[in-house]
Amino acid sequence: MAKMKITDEELIREIKSGKSLYRIHKEYGISVANLSVRARLLNLKVRDFVYEKEWRKLSRNGKYPSRVLSIPFKYLEKLGFKKDDELYGRWKVTKKGLLLEVKRGGSND
Secondary structure, three states: OOOOOOOHHHHHHHHHOOOOHHHHHHHHOOOHHHHHHHHHHOOOOOOOOOOOOOOOOOEEEOOEEEEEOOOOHHHHHHOOOOOOOOEEEEEEEEOOEEEEEEEEOOOOO
């Protein structure tokens, strides 16, 4: 991906159109960190860039067919969990797809 310059006016227009910093990064090849600093300097409110609507690669778990997905802590924090909490999760199959339930404490219901 070739790195392209983006002016402050273009950055303002892209953010006001609803694009995330990650999407702008993908289009212009500029680091998300750089875009984030520039947006703050321009007093722009931006959407979270942590792949909220982006698909993430589910990496293989060694030689097994299962897959691994990391949950960014910022999402757990928004749900009221703390860094030191012992967390348990379980998957449920629904009509819309997989639902991950996360809870604090023991693994028993």
